[in-house]
Amino acid sequence: MSTLPLLKVNDVSKFYGSRIGCRNVSFELYAGEVLAIVGESGSGKTTLLSCLSTRLMPTSGIVEYHMRDGQYRDLARMGESERRFLMRTDWGFVHQNPADGLRMTVSAGANVGERLMAVGDRHYGNIRATASDWLERVEIGVDRIDDQPRAFSGGMRQRLQIARNLVTSPRLVFMDEPTGGLDVSVQARLLDLVRGLVHDLGLAAVIVTHDLAVARLLSHRMMVMKDGAVIEQGLTDRVLDDPREPYTQLLVSSILQV
Amino acid sequence: MNDLATYNFAYLDEQTKRMIRRAILKAIAIPGYQVPFASREMPMPYGWGTGGVQVTASILGPEDVLKVIDQGADDTTNAVSIRAFFQKVANVAVTTRTKEATIIQTRHRIPEEKLSEGQTLVYQVPIPEPLRFLEPRETETRKMHALEEYGLMHVKLYEDIARNGHIATTYAYPVKVEGRYVMDPSPTPKFDNPKMHMSEALQLFGAGREKRIYAVPPYTDVVSLDFDDHPFEIQSFDKPCALCGAEDVYLDEVILDDKGGRMFVCSDTDHCEDRRACGHAGHMLARKEAAE
Ligand SMILES: Nc1ncnc2c1ncn2[C@@H]1O[C@H](COP(=O)(O)OP(=O)(O)O)[C@@H](O)[C@H]1O
Ligand SMILES: [Mg+2]
Ligand SMILES: [Zn+2]
Numbered sequence: 001m002s003t004l005p006l007l008k009v010n011d012v013s014k015f016y017g018s019r020i021g022c023r024n025v026s027f028e029l030y031a032g033e034v035l036a037i038v039g040e041s042g043s044g045k046t047t048l049l050s051c052l053s054t055r056l057m058p059t060s061g062i063v064e065y066h067m068r069d070g071q072y073r074d075l076a077r078m079g080e081s082e083r084r085f086l087m088r089t090d091w092g093f094v095h096q097n098p099a100d101g102l103r104m105t106v107s108a109g110a111n112v113g114e115r116l117m118a119v120g121d122r123h124y125g126n127i128r129a130t131a132s133d134w135l136e137r138v139e140i141g142v143d144r145i146d147d148q149p150r151a152f153s154g155g156m157r158q159r160l161q162i163a164r165n166l167v168t169s170p171r172l173v174f175m176d177e178p179t180g181g182l183d184v185s186v187q188a189r190l191l192d193l194v195r196g197l198v199h200d201l202g203l204a205a206v207i208v209t210h211d212l213a214v215a216r217l218l219s220h221r222m223m224v225m226k227d228g229a230v231i232e233q234g235l236t237d238r239v240l241d242d243p244r245e246p247y248t249q250l251l252v253s254s255i256l257q258v
Numbered sequence: 259m260n261d262l263a264t265y266n267f268a269y270l271d272e273q274t275k276r277m278i279r280r281a282i283l284k285a286i287a288i289p290g291y292q293v294p295f296a297s298r299e300m301p302m303p304y305g306w307g308t309g310g311v312q313v314t315a316s317i318l319g320p321e322d323v324l325k326v327i328d329q330g331a332d333d334t335t336n337a338v339s340i341r342a343f344f345q346k347v348a349n350v351a352v353t354t355r356t357k358e359a360t361i362i363q364t365r366h367r368i369p370e371e372k373l374s375e376g377q378t379l380v381y382q383v384p385i386p387e388p389l390r391f392l393e394p395r396e397t398e399t400r401k402m403h404a405l406e407e408y409g410l411m412h413v414k415l416y417e418d419i420a421r422n423g424h425i426a427t428t429y430a431y432p433v434k435v436e437g438r439y440v441m442d443p444s445p446t447p448k449f450d451n452p453k454m455h456m457s458e459a460l461q462l463f464g465a466g467r468e469k470r471i472y473a474v475p476p477y478t479d480v481v482s483l484d485f486d487d488h489p490f491e492i493q494s495f496d497k498p499c500a501l502c503g504a505e506d507v508y509l510d511e512v513i514l515d516d517k518g519g520r521m522f523v524c525s526d527t528d529h530c531e532d533r534r535a536c537g538h539a540g541h542m543l544a545r546k547e548a549a550e
Pocket of ligand 1: 016019020021022039040041042043044045046047048
């Protein structure tokens with residue numbers, strides 16, 4: 001594990017006009033580290049995730065990424081072409097709704113293979129073999145490789161979205177409520193899968209969730225957000241077992257249903 | 259059509275022609291790039307090649323010799339009426355002979371006869387955007403072209419192979435132009451793709467409804483997309499043309515009777531006639547002559 005952080009977030013704020021999205025957020029994320037962002041609806045989790053992943057430009061503050069060449073780059077100053085390349089090679093983004101992250105009208109194999117083709121892979125047989133591997137890794141039968149995700153259950157779609165993102169061996173994955181729309185039993189299986197993959201691949205991840213159980217299971221560290229600000233952060237076990245802020249205590253004791 | 263006689267040479271006013279010529283020049287300067295232009299109403303419906311007609315009208319001069327083909331033939335309704343239109347509004351010489359034409363407006367085919375310097379091929383294009391199949395958003399496809407993000411084209415070919423065991427796309431087969439822009443060659447059969455590569459003739463593409471013009475200048479690289487293990491191949495035909503015996507040409511099926519009789523003949527009618535005039539004969543012709 002590198003001693004330099006993968007992501008450096010310094011005083012990031014995002015305003016929608018006069019409305020606060022998130023404000024004055026600073027933290028560092030290391031390779032292989034999983035950070036959970038928790039908080040109730042409207043607390044700014046998605047806004048922050050969007051600012052980190054360049055889906056939104058922060059109003060102020062800097063997000064820097066440690067590139068594979070060893071240099072830190074200010075994401076806001078990166079050219080669009082390079083940024084999009086980074087997003088589909090070294091990063092992943094798992095949407096809550098799989099339809100937002102998949103091509104629903106092309107086969108599962110092509111969904112997984114798309115990133116490979118985007119970076120210049122021109123061997124059909126290899127692309128298909130890699131896609132098969134990944135379907136297996138996310139527990140989708142290889143016999144479904146030519147089916148469109150339209151024919152898949154919610155849990156399968158989400159697993160396909162994960163495979164599609166991981167096929168280029170990214171170092172950093174963003175997830176927005178990855179278990180959000182799923183039944184409880186399906187959620188458990190997906191969480192196990194994500195935990196295994198993150199561990200095996202040594203992925204760094206930023207996972208937005210309103211579900212503290214998800215944070216507990218997946219994350220090393222967590223940040224608690226309220227009204228756009230981070231009010232408490234620390235190792236996940238510490239925050240959940242010994243919350244310092246009264247608001248976090250309410251969250252943890254489930255008096256606040258988030 | 260009577261009042262057309264009072265229109266400007268080649269129907270369009272000079273202002274409009276200038277605008278279209280500017281778009282054409284830009285298109286030639288950036289091979290394969292789709293240049294937007296203010297497409298005009300033409301006295302024929304979309305789908306009749308109004309984009310190609312506007313391009314032809316803008317480059318046509320009184321000395322030009324015009325040929326118009328549709329599916330390779332000069333005598334189909336579409337070709338006949340476009341040719342008649344230009345005879346009327348520009349009084350230009352027309353021909354069916356590829357060699358003699360300075361401008362060839364086409365739908366679906368590139369003539370079999372090798373084109374040469376000084377000739378211009380004008381394509382009528384219904385859908386200019388090759389990425390539309392998988393990405394309907396215009397803002398996104400524009401960005402993909404600008405950033406040269408063409409992975410999606412291979413997703414389309416991947417799907418083809420996954421479904422059919424081979425690349426089953428037979429027409430509008432995507433090409434990369436001069437190593438940069440991915441382009442839809444319009445609904446020509448992929449058989450004609452190699453003819454676009456390093457062509458001596460200027461190739462102009464007009465899409466009327468979609469308001470786009472693009473171009474392949476003479477001597478430009480045009481490469482059909484493919485996979486290393488599924489290389490691009492053109493259609494091949496089992497038999498030569500039944501009338502002129504030509505091989506290595508694109509053939510159309512012609513039904514002869516209601517008992518399942520049929521023959522395959524050159525889709526390029528001028529090419530076929532030319533060969534027959536030179537004494538070549540396919541098996542149908544030979545049989546007919548023997549019977550006489
Ligand atoms: N596009 C937007 N325009 C205006 N306000 C927004 C927009 N997106 C989010 N907000 C506001 O920003 C705040 C944080 O929202 P969000 O980041 O979506 O929170 P969360 O993901 O924690 O539910 C909320 O007050 C929300 O109403
Ligand atoms: Mg949210
Ligand atoms: Zn023939």
